[in-house]
Amino acid sequence: MRRSVATVCLSGGLVEKMHACAEAGFDGIEVFEPDLVACDHSPEEIRALADRLGLSLDLYQPFRDFEGVDEATLADNLRRAEAKLALMQRLGIDTLLLCSNVASATVPAEDYEEVAAGQLRQLGDLASSYGVRVAYEALAWGAYVDDYRTAWRIVQRADHPAIGICLDSFHILSRGHDPAGIEDIPGERIFFLQLADAPALSMDVLSWSRHHRLFPGEGSFDLAGFLGHVLAAGYDGPLSLEVFNDTFRRTDVRRTATHALRSLVWLEDTVSPRLTPGVPPRGIDFVEVKAEDTTDVEVALGQLGFTFRGRHRTKAVRLWTSGSARVVLNEQQAREEVPHLAAIGVQVDVPEAALARAAELLAPAVHRRTYAAEVPLGAVAAPDGTEVFACPVVEDDAAWVAEFEGGGPDERTAGAVTRVDHVNLAQPWSDFDEAVLFYSAVLGLRADSGTQVAGPHGLVRSQVMRTPDGCVRLPLNLAPDPSAMTAQHVAFACDDVVAVARRALAAGMRFLPVPANYYDDLAARYGLDESRLEELRSLNLLYERDGEAEFVHFYTRTLGEVFLEVVQRIGGYDGYGAGNAPVRLAAQGRA
Ligand SMILES: O=C(O)c1ccc(O)c(O)c1
Numbered sequence: 001m002r003r004s005v006a007t008v009c010l011s012g013g014l015v016e017k018m019h020a021c022a023e024a025g026f027d028g029i030e031v032f033e034p035d036l037v038a039c040d041h042s043p044e045e046i047r048a049l050a051d052r053l054g055l056s057l058d059l060y061q062p063f064r065d066f067e068g069v070d071e072a073t074l075a076d077n078l079r080r081a082e083a084k085l086a087l088m089q090r091l092g093i094d095t096l097l098l099c100s101n102v103a104s105a106t107v108p109a110e111d112y113e114e115v116a117a118g119q120l121r122q123l124g125d126l127a128s129s130y131g132v133r134v135a136y137e138a139l140a141w142g143a144y145v146d147d148y149r150t151a152w153r154i155v156q157r158a159d160h161p162a163i164g165i166c167l168d169s170f171h172i173l174s175r176g177h178d179p180a181g182i183e184d185i186p187g188e189r190i191f192f193l194q195l196a197d198a199p200a201l202s203m204d205v206l207s208w209s210r211h212h213r214l215f216p217g218e219g220s221f222d223l224a225g226f227l228g229h230v231l232a233a234g235y236d237g238p239l240s241l242e243v244f245n246d247t248f249r250r251t252d253v254r255r256t257a258t259h260a261l262r263s264l265v266w267l268e269d270t271v272s273p274r275l276t277p278g279v280p281p282r283g284i285d286f287v288e289v290k291a292e293d294t295t296d297v298e299v300a301l302g303q304l305g306f307t308f309r310g311r312h313r314t315k316a317v318r319l320w321t322s323g324s325a326r327v328v329l330n331e332q333q334a335r336e337e338v339p340h341l342a343a344i345g346v347q348v349d350v351p352e353a354a355l356a357r358a359a360e361l362l363a364p365a366v367h368r369r370t371y372a373a374e375v376p377l378g379a380v381a382a383p384d385g386t387e388v389f390a391c392p393v394v395e396d397d398a399a400w401v402a403e404f405e406g407g408g409p410d411e412r413t414a415g416a417v418t419r420v421d422h423v424n425l426a427q428p429w430s431d432f433d434e435a436v437l438f439y440s441a442v443l444g445l446r447a448d449s450g451t452q453v454a455g456p457h458g459l460v461r462s463q464v465m466r467t468p469d470g471c472v473r474l475p476l477n478l479a480p481d482p483s484a485m486t487a488q489h490v491a492f493a494c495d496d497v498v499a500v501a502r503r504a505l506a507a508g509m510r511f512l513p514v515p516a517n518y519y520d521d522l523a524a525r526y527g528l529d530e531s532r533l534e535e536l537r538s539l540n541l542l543y544e545r546d547g548e549a550e551f552v553h554f555y556t557r558t559l560g561e562v563f564l565e566v567v568q569r570i571g572g573y574d575g576y577g578a579g580n581a582p583v584r585l586a587a588q589g590r591a
């Protein structure tokens with residue numbers, strides 16, 4: 001299907017937006033009137049530019065407050081319309097978006113549909129004389145028409161070939177209107193389709209629409225179900241994104257255009273699969289920490305009971321493991337870099353297929369030689385720059401260790417770390433929504449419902465991306481201001497966190513200190529007995545209970561821009577200790 005995007009989605013001026021849309025691979029755009037008015041190119045120049053770029057100008061929008069008015073206002077509205085129709089002729093655009101009246105409608109409710117239909121018929125006559133069709137859209141906050149079914153009744157009543165309907169997923173789904181009724185509208189009467197997702201928020205619908213729309217796959221609307229109804233109706237016009245969002249209006253226009261297109265490719269594939277299928281990954285193969293000097297991280301891994309498995313034969317790369325948890329320490333090309341999470345490897349059944357899907361979803365490929373078994377692993381860059389490697393599923397680490405020399409065998413002690421439990425990835429404000437789409441569309445992860453945790457500087461947005469079985473869990477946290485400590489960390493799972501903590505303490509580990517007040521609060525919350533409390537307190541352990549399930553965990557001090565966590569899940573605990581996050585964030589703030 002043809003793919004289009006409203007210029008209001010993007011940042012900058014109309015000309016830059018057009019270049020970015022064409023470069024990303026869109027077929028067309030909706031020209032948002034304020035973008036044209038503010039532009040120093042003439043309509044003829046914009047038309048010529050669109051031609052040169054191979055972009056079609058699919059829609060001119062919005063035209064407002066036309067119908068349901070008194071006679072004097074109607075005469076003025078027809079005059080306004082005629083000016084826009086003449087402008088559209090200069091631009092070569094054949095479809096005008098008309099939003100339902102929010103301001104000037106005066107006709108009483110019982111006469112509204114009849115009067116509005118008559119007035120739309122007059123607009124239809126005028127528009128056809130300019131070769132233009134009018135797509136009537138029910139805004140969710142329209143004064144009388146706020147439901148697509150009402151708009152459709154008026155369009156039917158207007159009974160004019162130049163008057164049809166515009167369907168916008170936001171207005172329909174935000175109000176909870178059943179989209180199944182779309183199938184009753186003949187496809188050729190649907191003149192235009194606008195797609196937007198949004199997070200579930202309880203706020204007034206206008207502010208929700210103007211500030212918080214998201215690209216498909218990033219919010220909580222069922223866009224695939226919605227599009228299914230529109231296609232079942234027989235609609236064959238463009239799929240056009242119309243996303244009002246303050247973040248996307250500020251981020252790099254080229255990158256946002258690619259991000260937008262990825263959301264449409266993903267949505268189309270969800271409705272009628274065409275791409276290499278996305279399969280949830282099977283586990284975390286490795287995490288890579290990069291720094292000029294990785295010593296501090298290696299010391300901490302040793303204290304946590306990890307084994308040094310050797311130095312890479314040819315590169316400044318070292319491997320530490322405990323069970324299936326593998327940490328690669330990379331000192332290559334890292335001058336002046338403090339320890340940070342540079343890459344994660346995820347195990348997938350068919351790495352080539354996963355990479356093919358990533359490419360179809362416009363994920364930027366990363367080129368670098370890797371470690372394991374001389375197998376050149378492919379990788380893509382996540383929005384925040386973290387490199388994500390597609391690794392084969394392996395039962396043991398023989399292939400891994402073969403490339404490393406001078407280390408010992410993995411001698412795990414009882415209760416030791418067994419695997420990577422989760423990897424927290426800090427996201428800059430500009431990347432968060434894009435990352436949600438990236439990890440779901442490209443990596444086949446599912447977004448859990450988002451939360452917010454209280455930090456010393458305010459609420460921190462958090463969204464877990466995971467496989468249904470929990471073998472891969474990537475909580476995304478909004479990074480506090482970039483100069484502050486980051487929220488990146490690797491959490492390791494173990495069977496006996498008390499044993500791991502005791503051993504680490506004896507080995508001189510510097511834990512993230514937990515204040516005494518926290519343990520008083522735990523006693524009050526859960527009624528833990530004194531000996532249990534004392535054990536937790538003496539080892540800086542944090543505790544959370546969910547029904548019968550328990551979560552016990554501790555953190556290391558921050559090492560550069562990363563820290564480590566060890567967790568024990570008891571009785572099927574499935575969370576991340578969100579209740580303890582404020583204590584951790586405050587302690588890290590003090591450290
Ligand atoms: O917020 C608005 O006014 C507005 C304008 C045009 C649209 O297509 C829309 O969905 C909303």
Ligand SMILES: [Mg+2]
Pocket residue numbers: 137168194242
């Ligand atoms: Mg719209």
